[in-house]
Amino acid sequence: MPAVAPGAIDCDLHPAVPNVKALLPYFDEHWRDMIVQRGVHELDSISYPNNAPMTARPDWKPETGKAGVDLDRLRVEALDGFQTSLAICNCLYGVQLLYTEDMAYAYARAVNDWMTAEWLDKEPRLRASIVIPPQNPEYAAAEIDRLAGDKRFVQVLMLVMDEMPLGRRRYWPIYKAAERHGLPIGIHAGSAYRHPVTPVGWPSYHAEDSAAQAQAFQTTLSSLMTEGVFAEFPELKVVLLESGFAWLPSHMWRLGKFWRGLRMEIPWVDRHPMEIAKDHVRLTINPRDVPPSADAVERLMNHFESDEMLLFSTDYPHWQFDGDDALPEGLSRALAQKICQDNPLATYSRLKETA
Amino acid sequence: MNVKTETRTSTDVNQSAKLAIADCDIHPSPKSVEKEIYPYLAKRWQKHSETYGLLLRQPYQNGPAYPKGQPDASRRDAYPPEGGRPGSNVKFMGEHHLDVHNVQLGVLNPLKSGQGLQNVDFAAAYCRAVNDWQISHWTSQDARLKGSVCLPYEDAALSVAEIERRAGDPNYVQAFMLIRTSEPMGQRRYWPIYDACAAANLPLAVHAFGFGGSPSTSSGWPSYYIEDMVAHAQSAQAMVMSLVMEGVFERTPALKIVVVEAGFAWLPPLAWRLDRIWEKNRDELPHVNRPPSEYIRDHVWLTTQPFEEPDRRSHLKDTMEWIGWDKLLFATDYPHWDFDDPVRLPLPKVDKATRENFFLGNALDLYGLR
Numbered sequence: 001m002p003a004v005a006p007g008a009i010d011c012d013l014h015p016a017v018p019n020v021k022a023l024l025p026y027f028d029e030h031w032r033d034m035i036v037q038r039g040v041h042e043l044d045s046i047s048y049p050n051n052a053p054m055t056a057r058p059d060w061k062p063e064t065g066k067a068g069v070d071l072d073r074l075r076v077e078a079l080d081g082f083q084t085s086l087a088i089c090n091c092l093y094g095v096q097l098l099y100t101e102d103m104a105y106a107y108a109r110a111v112n113d114w115m116t117a118e119w120l121d122k123e124p125r126l127r128a129s130i131v132i133p134p135q136n137p138e139y140a141a142a143e144i145d146r147l148a149g150d151k152r153f154v155q156v157l158m159l160v161m162d163e164m165p166l167g168r169r170r171y172w173p174i175y176k177a178a179e180r181h182g183l184p185i186g187i188h189a190g191s192a193y194r195h196p197v198t199p200v201g202w203p204s205y206h207a208e209d210s211a212a213q214a215q216a217f218q219t220t221l222s223s224l225m226t227e228g229v230f231a232e233f234p235e236l237k238v239v240l241l242e243s244g245f246a247w248l249p250s251h252m253w254r255l256g257k258f259w260r261g262l263r264m265e266i267p268w269v270d271r272h273p274m275e276i277a278k279d280h281v282r283l284t285i286n287p288r289d290v291p292p293s294a295d296a297v298e299r300l301m302n303h304f305e306s307d308e309m310l311l312f313s314t315d316y317p318h319w320q321f322d323g324d325d326a327l328p329e330g331l332s333r334a335l336a337q338k339i340c341q342d343n344p345l346a347t348y349s350r351l352k353e354t355a
Numbered sequence: 356m357n358v359k360t361e362t363r364t365s366t367d368v369n370q371s372a373k374l375a376i377a378d379c380d381i382h383p384s385p386k387s388v389e390k391e392i393y394p395y396l397a398k399r400w401q402k403h404s405e406t407y408g409l410l411l412r413q414p415y416q417n418g419p420a421y422p423k424g425q426p427d428a429s430r431r432d433a434y435p436p437e438g439g440r441p442g443s444n445v446k447f448m449g450e451h452h453l454d455v456h457n458v459q460l461g462v463l464n465p466l467k468s469g470q471g472l473q474n475v476d477f478a479a480a481y482c483r484a485v486n487d488w489q490i491s492h493w494t495s496q497d498a499r500l501k502g503s504v505c506l507p508y509e510d511a512a513l514s515v516a517e518i519e520r521r522a523g524d525p526n527y528v529q530a531f532m533l534i535r536t537s538e539p540m541g542q543r544r545y546w547p548i549y550d551a552c553a554a555a556n557l558p559l560a561v562h563a564f565g566f567g568g569s570p571s572t573s574s575g576w577p578s579y580y581i582e583d584m585v586a587h588a589q590s591a592q593a594m595v596m597s598l599v600m601e602g603v604f605e606r607t608p609a610l611k612i613v614v615v616e617a618g619f620a621w622l623p624p625l626a627w628r629l630d631r632i633w634e635k636n637r638d639e640l641p642h643v644n645r646p647p648s649e650y651i652r653d654h655v656w657l658t659t660q661p662f663e664e665p666d667r668r669s670h671l672k673d674t675m676e677w678i679g680w681d682k683l684l685f686a687t688d689y690p691h692w693d694f695d696d697p698v699r700l701p702l703p704k705v706d707k708a709t710r711e712n713f714f715l716g717n718a719l720d721l722y723g724l725r
Contacts, residue, residue, distance in 0.1 A: 052636070053635045053636055053638070054632075054635050054636070160574070161573050161574045162574055162575075163574075163575060164574060164575045164576075165572055165574045165575055165576075165577050165578075165582075166574065167578075168578065191573065194575065195569065195570050195572075195573055195574065195575055196569050196570075196573065197573050198539055198569075198573055198590075198593035198596075198597070199535065199569055199570065199571050199572055199573060199586065199589055199590045199593055200534070200535055200536050200537075200538065200539050200540065200567055200569060200590055200593050200594060200597070201536070201537060201538040201539050201542075201567065201569050202538070202539075203539050203593075203596075203597060203600070204539075204541075204542065204600070204601060205600055205636070205639055205640060206636065206639055207600060207632050207633065207636040207639055207640055208539075208596055208597065208600050210632050210636075211596050211600075211625075211628055211629055211632050212573060212593060212596070214592075214624070214625070214628055215573065215589035215592050215593060216572070216573045216574060218588070218589050218621075219572035219573070219574060219577065219582070219585075219586055219589050220572075220574060222572075222577065222581075222582050222585050222586070223572070223574070223577055223578075223582060226577075226578070226579050226581055226582055227578060227579075244624070244628055246623075246624035246627055246628070247621060247624040247625070247628075249620075249665070249670070250618075250620035250621050250623075250624065250663065250674065251588070251621065253620055253663045253664060253665045254585055254588055254618050254620065254621070254661075254663065255581075255585050256664070257661055257662075257663065257664050258581050258584050258585050258661070258693075259581065260664075261424065261692070261693055262424050262579075262580060262581040262584070264424070265424070265579055265580055265581055266579060266581060274666075287628075287631065288631075289624055289627040289628035289631060290627055291623065291627055291677065292627075296673075296677070299670075299673045300673075302670065303665070303670045303673070305666070319635060
């Protein structure tokens with residue numbers, strides 16, 4: 001396996017909100033009162049049951065409480081552990097799952113201010129994504145505008161399964177704000193659980209919920225492309241986080257085949273989806289749903305027809321690999337270098353400004 | 356719009372293709388429901404049909420949720436000269452498609468078959484009628500054609516009855532469902548169907564489309580017909596995942612699943628993903644004894660239309676090897692607009708035996724017709 005060379009940029013790791021008490025100082029008085037008076041529970045999504053195997057790698061899991069809450073451990077295990085130069089924090093507290101728009105807006109602001117004070121201000125290697133309330137795209141755009149001046153926020157964070165497919169015009173104010181500030185849209189695994197996590201209904205097992213994320217990323221990419229998001233926002237980049245990546249080429253073949261037959265329906269899509277993906281879509285490297293042999297991985301990599309699409313990630317503290325085995329077998333040294341450093345720098349222009 | 360059609364004769368094709376082929380996805384339609392289907396429906400259901408129509412879990416009384424790309428979603432040259440919808444005339448289908456493409460085995464997959472009707476009793480009656488009609492109007496008229504036992508699959512008991520009624524009848528080569536079920540196919544409510552298929556030695560074909568009622572993506576309803584079409588591949592992945600993770604293949608080892616018209620290149624990445632997740636969640640899945648990729652390799656076949664078309668055929672060859680050449684079944688989707696032409700199929704270069712099995716042998720083996 002290619003080792004992760006010093007200086008890699010980790011594009012997906014997860015500092016966790018330990019509990020709502022930790023957020024209270026970041027709410028205004030009204031919301032602080034509401035949360036206490038109503039006894040609002042922790043917004044921990046069912047996507048990551050706190051004790052499920054993949055939620056925390058065994059050696060990254062504390063004896064009690066949640067993984068990812070401790071800055072010192074994150075420094076040792078994730079940053080020093082992989083000698084990363086920079087790491088992008090994607091907080092997965094379940095803000096997007098709330099049904100109340102104004103509550104979601106208050107939580108998003110609190111999480112972002114907590115991220116700034118508790119993580120970014122304390123550790124210079126950290127960067128973060130702006131948590132937004134997709135429940136209300138105007139609020140979401142306002143939150144992007146509020147924080148965009150802080151160059152340590154390098155991305156806007158959404159979940160792959162929301163109320164509607166993410167290409168829908170309803171969401172465009174978010175993309176407009178992101179493009180205005182040079183921020184990619186990071187789309188992370190997870191659901192607001194407005195719909196069953198498969199197109200054929202609710203599954204029985206957590207393992208299926210995890211596996212179903214890949215299909216959600218596929219239909220989300222179909223939506224972003226067919227609705228014309230990349231035609232309307234030519235500077236916009238989308239980063240698929242914790243999405244897996246092996247499915248991307250075959251999905252583009254399929255979307256491309258139907259595009260050839262049905263492009264009359266979406267005339268603003270004026271080139272093959274694979275070409276659009278090469279320009280606008282990036283994917284993080286973990287989890288990796290790759291074939292068992294290095295030779296097959298190498299062949300799969302060729303199917304991308306591009307060495308610019310994949311970005312290094314550890315997905316800390318989630319359990320995707322053991323030891324320092326963060327990259328799949330079958331990557332050339334040159335490709336590993338692109339994935340670990342060049343591609344993240346090209347994707348997140350703000351990393352250069354603050355690095 | 357430019358519509359170009361060509362007239363093709365069996366001589367043209369025999370010169371370029373020569374191979375005899377199996378077409379594992381042909382869609383027959385009745386010329387007239389009243390004249391062809393009603394004779395097999397009880398008076399009660401004829402009246403029900405006249406009064407309430409065929410109510411599915413979708414918005415419109417007639418026509419699809421997403422308007423198609425072509426009238427009847429069909430090739431413009433597939434309308435029989437004597438009139439009627441494309442695919443409604445056995446003689447014309449024989450001349451227009453079976454003869455010229457040297458189709459030795461054509462598997463009929465009727466789509467407006469009553470499957471997915473809200474009223475399951477009506478669904479069962481209608482499926483039964485369509486199954487009778489496949490014999491009277493198709494398989495008895497052209498020996499190259501074989502039928503599919505349409506199941507009212509949202510009700511397992513009614514489906515089992517239909518499978519048992521048709522078991523051993525050489526007019527049918529498989530049982531037939533649609534992918535968009537109301538719950539994931541691995542769930543227990545559907546298990547009796549799998550036992551019955553295994554007992555009757557019928558592979559179970561699961562075709563794109565369906566009316567389960569859930570949004571066709573896990574983020575809600577998409578806007579476009581193209582999204583609806585592409586999304587069949589995601590529904591197919593969810594179906595395969597559910598069958599594996601619920602332990603269906605462990606429980607019913609003789610079950611053979613044929614994924615029809617939902618693509619195939621998604622299968623290897625799905626299997627790799629399921630293997631990784633299975634390995635880490637075995638506590639939750641004590642009934643899944645082997646890596647998911649092994650069940651998939653043993654139990655899942657796929658028809659190839661609409662054929663995947665990457666820029667480089669070598670990429671497609673990788674994918675087909677990962678799936679296993681013996682699991683791929685050629686299909687055209689005649690008479691639909693996205694028909695795959697056996698003469699022009701961008702098949703990667705393979706040896707003669709693999710090519711012959713791809714076009715014919717795999718289907719003969721699966722359906723026990725060698």
